[in-house]
Amino acid sequence: MLSNLTIKNYRCFEDFHIDSLEQVNLFVGNNNSGKTSLLEAIYLLINLHDKEQTLIEIIYNRNRDFISNKHFYYQITNLFNRYQPNKSRIKANLDCRKIILDFSIKAGVQINLSFETREQGDNADFRFKEQIPLMNNYCLEVQFTDINNDLWIRKEISPYILVYKNNLSFTQMLYMWDKIDLTNKERKIIKALNIIENKLERISFSTLEGYNQVKLKIINEEAPISISNMGEGMYCLLTLALSLVTAENGVLLVDEIETGLHYKAQTDMWRLILETAKELNVQVFATTHSWDCITTFQEALSQVEDRSIGKLFRLDSKYDKLRAVEYSAEDLEIAVEEGIEVR
Template sequence: MLRDLTIQNYRCFKDFHIDDLARVNLIVGQNNSGKTTFLEAIYLLVNEGNIPFLFEVLNSRGEITFERSRQRNGEVVSRRYYYHILHIFYGHQLNNFDRAIDISSTKEHLLSLKIQPNRILQQLTLPGFEDLVPTGELVAELVISYGQYTPIRIPIRTDRTGDWRYLELGNTSQLVVPTRSSNQNYFLTTTNRNFQQLSLLWDRITLTPKEQSVVEALQILEPDVERINFTSRQTSNSGILLKLRGQPHPVPLGSMGEGMRRILSIAMAAVSSENGFLLVDEIDTGLYYQTQTDMWRLIFETAQRLNVQVFATTHSWDCIAAFQEALEQSEDSSVGKLFRLSRRGEDIRAVEYTPDQLSVAVRQSIEVR
């Protein structure tokens, strides 16, 4: 479990530190205060700087372009992907090659990730990239160092103008770097997971005790849910079926609103993150405020039972009030904490609210967002 986190030169964080993290952490703050970036930094760190997770972060931001490479009989045979890495560096600048991204945790578990751009004066041949970077185009490399592991080197190049402001990362689909950790970590954005992603999660849950936890989560919104199942293929009604008490036929999840799909995604990811990390951006998306206290109770219980550390963000006062209520009802009030990211110019700092302080703030309607 992370007890502290330091982020340097990653997106909006020039030099940021947060301490005394809890089992479940709710992150609040104004727009552009760094909440989503904070989750991304944790995601990259706990996944050991693995390249596919960096690509996932870039893709979720839309920092990617596609280029049709070849055509045969009028059809696209292959496609090249270009990931724009410029924007992951503080100030959107890579003019200083000595400025590296550093993300680390030093308490309880020693974790350290460094992403360093290096200038290259000659063409390099890197395994897996022989056909991806034509001779003469390679002008730099991205070096990803994690702990004592051998650094991963990725070639990068400029756009056709050679302007460093438009650094792009070439197609690396041929490079597969398996994660070095057996832990499962999940990052849920505001976009719900699709049928294929959920069905892969369900394969690990079905016919285990975790299945009942998912059903109990769905019962927060619909008390008559008895069972859940996935069809062999996606249908126009989502391919996810629910058995409701008193109903002779299964009901498609897609007919029951976005809140049901959101709580399903959260519950499935939570029980699948055993001994790992669950990150949820705008956790209250699609959820009616009166159900959010039950959601937080479920998250507290699951996090403690399965050794999951949770980081979630919100803009909603209702979500904060529900978090405080569930925390107050918990046997161990130290299970959760609220942190506000406060930004002043280039400086971003974390303001911690203890359970007692949060309780006073909620009762007296003191703004903490």
């Protein structure tokens, strides 16, 4: 489990360090304060053995609205602080992991983005280095055989998951469901969806005749109901619950975790996350803009035996550099009771 993190020259982070990470971590901050970039940096770090695919996945999710003709170009300098192509370093004490992104130009023609990653531990001392060729204008060209599913299909189911705004494709959810179907984890999915519909008893995925849908069986209803008829919140809870149980012994990162959920459902959502994270050994990193999400996080933390399982961090700028201001469960309780703004 990550307990500290250092980021240098990645996107908005010039020289950033954060200590005392917990099992469930909630990040807040102004727009453009670096919350999403922080999740991306962690995601790159924990996927050392699939670096190029992970980077492409991050770029794709940031720019999917601008992709056409099943390919796109991305200016790699956007990954660096102040858009300067210098080395980026992301490191943490998870087995002394480190990832370095750097440019190299050979013979004035060939331009590469180099990955250098290191992993050290009691029984390991690994170093990996590979290069991605770039175009002469520092652009990475990415092509897809299927613009919607190709990124997922080419990647094995992993316990390291990044979710943007509670949004997964049907294919992603189907692959996750196949892994947990008819196991005890299926019950956790039902429990999550019961937050909104307490008469839900079963769930299934259908791909008949090329029509993809998630079906729900409601008590006393003869025919199954499509999840699309149940509102956005149900779909968001399904996304979150599937990702959480799939991330067993791994890491789940969720951007804008409250998306699609009414505040009355958010306390139960946080209870589920705290309980499942502890049970399945999942470290959770989430972001939010919402005061309701913060107060419900605090309420759920106040109800668990070990309140140190969760912590809130505010990304703040001081002397033109980003820093993390931490709030323990006790600090957060005082802030909520006194109405102190922590966002």
